Amino acid sequence: MTHKADLVCDTAGEQMLVRVRGEIDHHTAADIRNGIDGALFEKRPRRLIMDMSAVTFMDSSGLGLIMGRLSVIRQLGGELVVQDPSEAISRIITLAGMERAIDIRYTDGERRTQQKTAARRRRKASRTEGKVAK
Amino acid sequence: MSPRAKGIFGGEVLNRIQIKLPAISVNEGMARSAVASFVSQLDPDVGELADIKCAVSEAVTNCIVHGYRASTGLIYITVTLLEGRAVKIEIRDRGCGIPDVRAARQPLFTTDADGERSGMGFTVMESFTDGVRVRSKVGVGTTVVLLKRLATRAPL
Ligand SMILES: Nc1ncnc2c1ncn2[C@@H]1O[C@H](COP(=O)(O)OP(=O)(O)O)[C@@H](O)[C@H]1O
Numbered sequence: 001m002t003h004k005a006d007l008v009c010d011t012a013g014e015q016m017l018v019r020v021r022g023e024i025d026h027h028t029a030a031d032i033r034n035g036i037d038g039a040l041f042e043k044r045p046r047r048l049i050m051d052m053s054a055v056t057f058m059d060s061s062g063l064g065l066i067m068g069r070l071s072v073i074r075q076l077g078g079e080l081v082v083q084d085p086s087e088a089i090s091r092i093i094t095l096a097g098m099e100r101a102i103d104i105r106y107t108d109g110e111r112r113t114q115q116k117t118a119a120r121r122r123r124k125a126s127r128t129e130g131k132v133a134k
Numbered sequence: 135m136s137p138r139a140k141g142i143f144g145g146e147v148l149n150r151i152q153i154k155l156p157a158i159s160v161n162e163g164m165a166r167s168a169v170a171s172f173v174s175q176l177d178p179d180v181g182e183l184a185d186i187k188c189a190v191s192e193a194v195t196n197c198i199v200h201g202y203r204a205s206t207g208l209i210y211i212t213v214t215l216l217e218g219r220a221v222k223i224e225i226r227d228r229g230c231g232i233p234d235v236r237a238a239r240q241p242l243f244t245t246d247a248d249g250e251r252s253g254m255g256f257t258v259m260e261s262f263t264d265g266v267r268v269r270s271k272v273g274v275g276t277t278v279v280l281l282k283r284l285a286t287r288a289p290l
């Protein structure tokens with residue numbers, strides 16, 4: 001089994017879109033960081049968008065990766081947007097209170113509400129399950 | 135942890151696995167998948183498995199990044215499945231140890247800010263499990279014990 005992450009950088013005008021895919025941990029974060037920073041220093045965009053919709057796993061190394069990119073893009077006078085974080089990583093993002101420090105956006109306005117409803121439904125289901133079991 | 139939870143983690147052992155692997159970063163992924171695949175025999179739900187993977191990843195990464203910061207060595211993992219759907223995961227290194235465990239467990243505390251660490255590892259372990267115990271001695275090593283109680287699933 002391999003645990004991989006990769007990224008696709010796409011720069012259009014002042015904006016760089018980086019799509020991160022796969023598992024983000026301390027091991028894979030090194031390549032992701034080098035890939036993003038290399039592209040940032042070369043293209044110097046005004047805005048870095050990290051699309052994290054295809055991230056399947058992330059531990060606190062991913063929080064470090066995001067905060068690190070925020071500090072690099074700020075040094076370059078730009079801003080960071082984290083786009084469409086997957087359900088797999090939204091819990092750790094919330095836990096870290098990252099919504100307060102980072103601009104998190106959803107491209108599909110519907111999606112966020114859908115995710116919330118789904119989470120609520122699951123919580124309710126597990127509560128009911130617990131009752132049945134007792 | 136509640137006395138009830140303590141009782142459950144002292145229950146009868148159903149199964150156990152021990153894994154010993156070198157403290158190299160490629161093993162972070164290996165370790166969490168191995169643990170997850172062993173725990174799968176209790177048929178946890180996806181959320182529970184994701185929590186366990188994340189907590190294990192934190193503890194194993196700490197052995198590599200901090201424990202063996204200035205050395206190399208092995209990481210010892212023992213996963214025990216107990217009666218009552220309780221899972222106990224012990225992760226141990228023979229690294230440098232932690233001088234002040236209480237301080238280390240605080241959110242945002244890190245001794246490695248240059249390495250883009252977030253200082254959130256222990257907080258993640260605590261939030262994603264039902265109990266975290268840390269034993270550490272400078273110059274000897276660190277043991278982290280993660281306790282997780284799986285929900286009872288309704289029979290089909
Ligand atoms: N296995 C270990 N061996 C030595 N020191 C450790 C170990 N685990 C954690 N630490 C110490 O505890 C601190 C906090 O750990 P953690 O919450 O995971 O944050 P981070 O890994 O981002 O620094 C680390 O910075 C380190 O000083």
Ligand SMILES: [Mg+2]
Nearest residue numbers: 192195196255
């Ligand atoms: Mg850590």
